[in-house]
Amino acid sequence: MVERILTRIGVLILSVKCVFFYRLLFSIMNLAKGALGGGVLAGHVAYMTAGYFPALILNMVYGVYMCFNFYILVMSAQRLCRRCHVASMTYPDVGEAAFALFPNPKVARWSTCYRKWIDVITCLNLFGSCAAYQLMVAKTIKQLAENTQESIIEGRHGSYFGRFSVRLPNLRLYIAFMIVPFIIICLITEIKYLAPFSIGANFVIAIAIIMTISYALQYNPKFENMVVANSFLDVIKYTGMAVFSMSCAGVVIPVENNMKDPKKFPIVLGCGYIFIIGCVFFCSFFGYVAFLDKCESPITMNFPLTTGPKVLKGLIAVMIYVTHAVNFFMPFNCVYFYLKPKFKPENQYKMELVFRALIVIIISLVAIAFPSVDALMGFLGCFCLSNMAFICPNTIYVLVHYERPGKNRKFMIWRAVLLSLFGVFILFCGSFVSGKDLIFTLFKKKQEDATTPAPDGR
Template identity: 35%
Template sequence: MNSAIGRSQVLRFYIKMFSGGNKPSSSAKDDDVSSLYSIKILSDFLDRSDSSLYHEVYPGTERAEYDFTLERRNVNGTNLLESTSHIVKGCLGVGILSMHVGYMHGGLWASLGVTAVIGSLVPYAMYMLVYSAQKLYVRLRVPRLTYSHLVEAAIATGPMRCCRKHSKVFRYSMDVILFSEVCGTCCIYQIMIASTMKQVLESLSPTILGWHLSLRIYILIVMVPFFCMSMITNLKYLAPFSLIADLFVAICILTTMYYSLSEAGDIRDRPAYKDFFGLIQFTGILLYSIDGASVTMPIENNMTKPLYFPMALQIGMTIVLLSVTLTGFFGYWGYGEKCRSPIITHMPFETVPIILGFLFLAALIVSFAINFWVPFRIIWHYIGRRHKRKHGVWERIYRGILVIIITCLSLAYPNLIRLMILMGNFFLSITTFIVPALIESLVTWRPRGQGSVRWRLLKNTLLITFGLALCICTLMYFDK
C-alpha cells in the first residue's frame, strides 16, 4: 500500500531519490547530468568494456570489486528490523480493504491457491530487482539507483547496442508508468473515502439518505480536504500522523473481521471456484494489495546493510501475505455474496463502530496526502526547473492542478473494484513482472552463457509472458 497508509518513511526517501532533493534545478542541463547514460561513470564503463585491449593494458583491474555498502555513508540508514517494517508498510496496500470482494469474485479455495502462487512470484520479482541493481552498482561503481535509473542503466549497459543511446527514453517511460500507477492509487483513495462517507452518513441521517446524492457528489466533497492537504510541502509534517493512521486502519480491520466471524455460516456454502474472469478480477485486487516493486529500490537504497535485503523481504512479505489472506478469506466466509468495499462498511452502525468509521476516514485522508507526494515529485522534477522565481507559489499551484486532475479521473471512473483490477493487472504487471524480468535478463546476459544464464532467460521469458497475459486478459475483461 499500502499499509500503503504507513509509507511515509519509505516515500520520503523515494521522493528524495526522484527529485534529487527539494531545491529546484538550475537549468535544463541538470536533466542530462541526472541521466545515467550521459554521466561520465557510465560512458567510462562502456568505453572500457567495449575495448578489446582493456584487460591487456590494465590487467586485473576488474578484480578489485567496488564495495557499494561502504560508499553509501548513510547516517540515517535503516537496519534489518526497520527495513522489514518498511517492506510491510510499502507492500501492504489499501487493497487489503477489498480482499474479501476479490475472494467473492474468484471463489474461496481457488482464490486461496492463486494467493499462494502470486504471493511467491511478487517477492521473487522484488528480489530480482535488487539482485540486478547490486550487480550494476559494482559495474558502474555507484552506491545506489532508483527504479527508473536502474531501467536506464540496464538498457545502456545491456547487449542491445542499438537501444543504448535511447536508454533515457526508457527512464522517462518508467517515470510515466510509476506516475500513472500512483495517481491511480490516489484515485482509489478518493473513491474509497467518498464511498465510505456516503454509506456512513446515509445510515446516520434519513434526511441525507432522502437526498439521493450520487457517489460523484461525495467525490467532489472529498476533494476539499484533499486540496488542503496537498498544500503541505514538507513531508515531515505528515509523518507523525502515519503511525496513527496505521493504528486506526488495523483496529477497523480487526473489528470488522470479528463481526464477520460472528456471522460466518457453513464454509461449504461458499463456492470454491467461479469462473476464469473472476480469477482475473481477484488477481488484480491481490496484486494491488501486495505489490511492492515501486518501493523496493528506495528501501534497499536506504539500508545500512543492503545485502540483508533478502532476509527482510522474506519476513516482511510473509506478514503481508498472511494479512491479506486472513482478511480476504474470513471476510468472504463471513459476508458471502454481500461483500462490498471497503470492508469497514460491514460494521454495524453502533456507537463504537461509527466512531471507528470516522477515524478510518481521517486515516485515509492522511494516507492520500502521503501517497500524493510520489506522483507530484515525479512530475515536479521535470517542470519545477522552469520556475526559478516564486518557486514555492508555483509548486502549490501545480499541486492544486494535480488534485483537480485526480478528482476528474475519479469522477470519470468511480468504480472502485474495476479500477483496482486495472491497476493491479495492467500497470503493476508491468512494474512487477515484465520490467524486473527484462532488467535481470539484460544484466546477466552473456553471449555464450552458462546453463545458469540460459535458465534465467527461460525463467524471465515465462515471467514476461505471464505479465503480458495478465495485461491482455484485463483488456478482454474490460471489453466484455
C-alpha cells in the same frame, strides 16, 4: 574481574543483536507499509469475485511470484550500483542503467525511453491509487452521513422530522465536496509531516483485520454459503485486485537503499512478504466469510452502524485520507521534475503548489467518472503492476546479468520469458476485462455496489 569483563562483553553482544534486529524489523515494516495501504481493505471483494478456492491458491502464488521478482530486481540494482560507482538508485535509474550499460548499442539507445516508461507507469499507478482512495473516503462519509448499510452511487431519499423528504447527494457529489480537503493535504511539500500519521494508519488497519475475523466467527462460524470458484474472467478480475493489494513495487528499492546492511535485504523481503501475504489472507478470507455476497470496499463499509464500528469507519477514512497524500508525494515529484526547469527559480515554489492543486483536481475527476473502487483497483493492478512487478524486473535482470561469467544464458532468458509472459497475459487480458468494468461504471446511470443491507442489521 574476569566475570565482569565477560558480563560486559555479553551485554554488548546482546545490545548489538537488539539493534540489528530492530533495524531489520523497521525495514520489514516499511516494506509491508508500502503494500498494505487501502488495497488490503478491498481483498475480500476479490475473494468474493473469484471464489475462495482459486483465491486462496493465487493469494500464495502471486505473493511468492512478486517476492521473487523483487528479489532479482534488487540484486540487479545492487550490481548496477557497483558498476556505476553510486551509493543508491531509484527504480527508473535501475531501468535506464540496465539498458545504457548493455553492450549492444541497438539496445542501449532505448535507455532514456525505458526510464520514461517506468516513470509513466509508476505515476499512473500511484495517481490511480489516489483516485481509489478518494472513492473509499467518499463512500465512507456517504454511509456515515446517510446512516444506512445500503451503498449505492445514486443518492437515496431521506426523511427528516417525519414530514420532509429530500434526495441525498450522489456519491460523485461527495467526491466533489472532498476536492478542497484533498488539495489542502496534498499542498504539504515535506513528507516528514505525514510520516507519524502513516505509522498510525498501520494500527488502524490491524484493528480492522481483528474486527473482520471477529465478525466472521460471529456471523458465519460454520463457514457456510461460500462460493468455491467462479468463472475464468472473474479469476482474472481477482488477479488485478490481488496484485494491487500485495505489491510494494514503489518502495522495494528505497527500503533497500536505506538499509545499513543491504546484503540482509533477502531476509527483509522474505519476512516482509510472509507478513503481507498473511495480512491479505486474514482480511480477505475472513471478510468474505463474514459478509459473503454483500462484500463492499473498503471492508469497514460492511461493519454494523453501531458506535464502535462507526468510530473505526471514521478512523479508516482519516487513514486513507493521509495515505492519499503519502501516495501523491512520489509521483508528483516525478512529474514536477520535468516541469520545474520550465519556470524561473523565484516562481518554482508557487508553480509547484499550483500543479499540486491541478493534479488533485484531475485525480478527483477520474474518481467522479469511474466511481467503482474494485474496477479501478483491478485495472491498476493489471495494467501498471503487471509491468512494475512482473515484466520490468525480469527484463532488467537479463540485461544486467547477460554478460556475467558463469551464467547460463539460455536458462536465464527462458526463465525471464516465461515469467514475463504471465505478466504480459495479465497486462492485456486483465486490463481488457477491468477496463470493460470501468467503462460500464462510466455509462451506467445507476449502479449499486452492494444492493441490499446485510442481514440481522449488519
